[in-house]
Amino acid sequence: MAKNWAQPVTTxxxxxxxxIADLDTSSTPGFAGDKQQGQTLLSERGVVLSDLQERLFxxxxxxxxxSVLLVLQGMDTAGKGGIVRHVIxxxxxxxxxxxxxxxxTEEEKRHDFLWRIRKRLPVPGQLGVxxxxxxxxxxxxxxHELVPRAEWEQRYDKINAFERxxxxxxxxxxxxxxxxxxxxxxxxxxxxxxxxDKYWKFHPGDIxxxxxxxxxxxxxxxxxxxxxTDYAPWYILPxxxxxxxxxxxxxxxxxALTGLGLDWPPADFDVEEQLRRLDAS
Amino acid sequence: MAKNWAQPVTTxxxxxxxxIADLDTSSTPGFAGDKQQGQTLLSERGVVLSDLQERLFxxxxxxxxxSVLLVLQGMDTAGKGGIVRHVIxxxxxxxxxxxxxxxxTEEEKRHDFLWRIRKRLPVPGQLGVxxxxxxxxxxxxxxHELVPRAEWEQRYDKINAFERxxxxxxxxxxxxxxxxxxxxxxxxxxxxxxxxDKYWKFHPGDIxxxxxxxxxxxxxxxxxxxxxTDYAPWYILPxxxxxxxxxxxxxxxxxALTGLGLDWPPADFDVEEQLRRLDAS
Numbered sequence: 001m002a003k004n005w006a007q008p009v010t011t012x013x014x015x016x017x018x019x020i021a022d023l024d025t026s027s028t029p030g031f032a033g034d035k036q037q038g039q040t041l042l043s044e045r046g047v048v049l050s051d052l053q054e055r056l057f058x059x060x061x062x063x064x065x066x067s068v069l070l071v072l073q074g075m076d077t078a079g080k081g082g083i084v085r086h087v088i089x090x091x092x093x094x095x096x097x098x099x100x101x102x103x104x105t106e107e108e109k110r111h112d113f114l115w116r117i118r119k120r121l122p123v124p125g126q127l128g129v130x131x132x133x134x135x136x137x138x139x140x141x142x143x144h145e146l147v148p149r150a151e152w153e154q155r156y157d158k159i160n161a162f163e164r165x166x167x168x169x170x171x172x173x174x175x176x177x178x179x180x181x182x183x184x185x186x187x188x189x190x191x192x193x194x195x196x197d198k199y200w201k202f203h204p205g206d207i208x209x210x211x212x213x214x215x216x217x218x219x220x221x222x223x224x225x226x227x228x229t230d231y232a233p234w235y236i237l238p239x240x241x242x243x244x245x246x247x248x249x250x251x252x253x254x255x256a257l258t259g260l261g262l263d264w265p266p267a268d269f270d271v272e273e274q275l276r277r278l279d280a281s
Numbered sequence: 282m283a284k285n286w287a288q289p290v291t292t293x294x295x296x297x298x299x300x301i302a303d304l305d306t307s308s309t310p311g312f313a314g315d316k317q318q319g320q321t322l323l324s325e326r327g328v329v330l331s332d333l334q335e336r337l338f339x340x341x342x343x344x345x346x347x348s349v350l351l352v353l354q355g356m357d358t359a360g361k362g363g364i365v366r367h368v369i370x371x372x373x374x375x376x377x378x379x380x381x382x383x384x385x386t387e388e389e390k391r392h393d394f395l396w397r398i399r400k401r402l403p404v405p406g407q408l409g410v411x412x413x414x415x416x417x418x419x420x421x422x423x424x425h426e427l428v429p430r431a432e433w434e435q436r437y438d439k440i441n442a443f444e445r446x447x448x449x450x451x452x453x454x455x456x457x458x459x460x461x462x463x464x465x466x467x468x469x470x471x472x473x474x475x476x477x478d479k480y481w482k483f484h485p486g487d488i489x490x491x492x493x494x495x496x497x498x499x500x501x502x503x504x505x506x507x508x509x510t511d512y513a514p515w516y517i518l519p520x521x522x523x524x525x526x527x528x529x530x531x532x533x534x535x536x537a538l539t540g541l542g543l544d545w546p547p548a549d550f551d552v553e554e555q556l557r558r559l560d561a562s
Contacts, residue, residue, distance in 0.1 A: 058481040085373045092366045094381060094412070098374050131375070186559060193556050199548040200339040204555055210562045267480040274485055275474050278467060281491045 002251055004033040004041055009251040015177075015224045015234035020217050025181045026240040031247070038243045045250045046090030052257035053127055055264060057095040060125010062265040065170040067122040068256050070249070071130045073139070073223075074178030075216060076206045077188035079239050079246075080131050083178075086246045087253070088129055097122045100131040113137040113155065114162050121166060127253075128171075134159055135175075135223055142222075143215045156226040163232035172256045173232040176249060177220060178239040182213055283532055285314040285322055290532040296458075296505045296515035301498050306462045307521040312528070319524045326531045327371030333538035334408055336545060338376040341406010343546040346451040348403040349537050351530070352411045354420070354504075355459030356497060357487045358469035360520050360527075361412050364459075367527045368534070369410055378403045381412040394418040394436065395443050402447060408534075409452075415440055416504055423503075424496045437507040444513035453537045454513040457530060458501060459520040463494055 002009070012030025031038065056068065070088075072080045088096055099120040108116045114134055122128030138159070142152045167173055180188070192202040209216075228234040235252060239245040283290070293311025312319065337349065351369075353361045369377055380401040389397045395415055403409030419440070423433045448454055461469070473483040490497075509515040516533060520526040 058478075062481050081373075081375060084375050088374045089370070092362075093369045093374060093377050093379050093410070094362060094365050096374050096379075098377075100375060129374070186562070189559050190556070193552055193559065196547075197339075197545045199552070200343050200546045202548070202550070202555070204550050204558070207555065207558045207562050264478045265481045266477075267483070269483070269485050271474055271480070274483070274488065275471070277485070277488045278470050278474065281467070281488050 002045070002254070004037055005030050005251070006032040008255070009248055010235070010255050013235040013237055013248060013252070015228045015236050017225075018236060020179065020221050020224065020236075023179055023236065023238060025179045025184065025238045027238045028241060028244040029238065029248075031244060035241070035243050038247045042086070042243065042247045042250060043090075045247070045254060046087070049087070049250055049254050049257070050091045052254060052262065053091040053095050055262035056127065056257060056260065057092065057125045058265050059262055060123070062268065064265075065124045066172070066260055067124055067126050067128060067170060068172045068174065068253070068260075069122055069128040069130065069166070070253060071133045071135070071173065071175040072178065073133065073135050073176070073220075074239065075180065075185065076209060077185050077192075078178040078180050079242055080178060082242055083176075083246060083249050084129060084131060087249050088127070090250075091127065095125065095127055097126045097128045098131070099129070101133055101136060113141075114158065117162075122171065124170070134162070135227075138223055139216065139219045142219045143212050156222070159227050160229060160232075163227070163229065167231035172260065174252050174256050175227075175232060175234045176237050176252065177224065177234060178237045178245060179220075180239050182210065184240045185210065283326070283535070285318055286311050286532070287313040289536070290529055291516070291536050294516040294518055294529060294533070296509045296517050298506075299517060301460065301502050301505065301517075304460055304517065304519060306460045306465065306519045308519045309522060309525040310519065310529075312525060316522070316524050319528050323367070323524065323528045323531060324371075326528070326535060327368070330368070330531055330535050330538070331372045333535060333543065334372040334376050336543035337408065337538060337541065338373070338406045339546055340543055341404070343549065345546075346405045347453070347541055348405055348407050348409060348451060349453045349455065349534070349541075350403055350409040350411065350447070351534060352414045352416070352454065352456040353459065354413065354416050354457070354501075355520065356461065356466060357490060358466050358473075359459040359461050360523055361459060363523055364457075364527060364530050365410060365412060368530045369408070371531075372408065376406065376408055378407045378409045379412070380410070382414055382417060394422075395439065398443075403452065405451070415443070416508075419504055420497065420500045423500045424493050437503070440508050441510060441513075444508070444510065448512035453541065455533055455537050456508075456513060456515045457518050457533065458505065458515055459518045459526060460501075461520050463491065465521045466491065 007030040009030055074080050117134045138152050138155050141147050192198040224234050237245055237248055288311040290311055355361050398415045419433050419436050422428050444454055473479040505515050518526055518529055
């Protein structure tokens with residue numbers, strides 16, 4: 001087990017049949033340390049993650065078809081961007097395929113909802129990161145009835161079939177749903193309104209969305225019940241504590257990469273022969 | 282002027298009419314400090330770069346069309362990957378569009394050489410990074426006569442026209458040609474053959490390419506003479522010292538971003554009104 005953890009992070013956070021409405025968003029499941037220990041650990045474990053990611057990248061360069069995909073979901077201010085900066089930021093940018101999915105463009109709307117997602121799947125050796133994803137199509141689309149119920153109802157099965165296909169093609173999928181409390185969101189939105197360097201992150205619509213909190217919880221609950229599979233598991237991440245959220249996602253990625261059993265790729269050439277050639281060159 | 286620099290990095294490295302063959306690849310133009318000062322400075326300046334990049338990103342989110350594109354060229358082992366990891370790695374992955382251009386695919390070969398490049402241009406607010414680029418089409422393509430002379434001869438003008446168009450559309454282009462000595466390359470290739478965790482970076486063809494060193498120098502010389510424009514300047518980077526190369530590229534990017542005069546975007550909403558709405562929510 002990873003240092004300072006009383007329980008493996010995968011066990012502590014794996015979605016089961018929890019009620020989202022009952023979640024203590026300020027909890028730190030599985031972690032036995034305090035904030036300071038968590039922060040120290042984050043930088044230590046970032047090095048481990050970076051090493052594992054380089055192995056994935058190296059193997060991708062030498063024919064291995066595998067990749068890893070981190071799917072991040074969460075309400076506004078839940079901290080998805082912080083995960084990207086502080087967790088994904090610890091690995092080599094060469095090995096990262098990051099995509100932030102916003103409101104679909106007109107072209108994207110003319111296609112099936114998975115069309116734009118497929119285009120951004122990580123290629124072999126890459127660590128893909130989706131900041132929001134196809135789950136928006138059963139979250140905001142459901143809450144605001146952007147499509148008829150009959151349509152979003154079918155999407156859960158379509159998502160499962162899609163993720164099965166992606167997993168079968170060699171992508172390890174790690175889905176993280178980040179939850180903060182309504183109060184914590186208020187605090188974070190306040191900060192965006194109080195600092196001129198944060199205004200750009202604020203949209204008046206963010207406040208409007210707060211009025212739909214129960215509907216979003218219901219929509220998230222359905223996602224967690226209907227798309228939590230062995231080949232694409234959901235992890236429920238209490239995210240009021242940013243340090244914990246970042247550490248937990250680091251550990252989830254370390255677990256996923258460790259599971260691939262990655263060694264450095266062997267030489268596909270005769271090392272001695274190449275050393276002789278090199279010395280003669 | 283930046284701390285520890287005797288001369289602005291842009292002046293010290295700007296391509297003029299230098300002979301590549303005469304370049305001292307172990308020099309550290311413009312920098313007045315030593316290795317340790319350089320390394321300390323790199324982490325300090327990485328924070329400055331990261332702050333500027335976030336401003337670029339923020340402005341991109343609020344309608345500003347500008348972006349920055351770093352083009353990295355250099356022989357095998359010149360350290361392009363190290364620049365990506367250690368310089369680009371200091372900024373938020375959300376704001377980076379990184380592309381590594383390898384041997385063109387069959388589909389890419391059927392198109393004009395700039396086709397695949399255009400597709401990867403940074404969108405507004407992004408820091409684009411090209412690890413190799415359209416310049417391969419006048420470097421390896423010229424050295425190995427992959428296309429007839431009449432064809433690559435035309436490409437310099439095409440490249441200038443293309444870069445003019447990209448610059449006019451709001452992209453600040455920074456082109457860096459990294460040079461190491463033939464001996465330094467031998468040392469670096471040796472390392473790749475001596476460490477099992479580096480084998481994947483080695484290709485027997487890298488040694489073959491060493492036999493074409495003078496031809497590559499000539500091809501680089503032509504690039505620097507024919508595509509060094511005000512709107513897409515070349516910087517000649519002696520790269521035997523990795524710490525210097527990384528620091529210098531950091532400073533070049535800081536200079537490019539500073540030149541954009543980026544403030545935090547103003548609020549496009551009434552802050553007081555939104556605070557009231559938030560408190561009532």
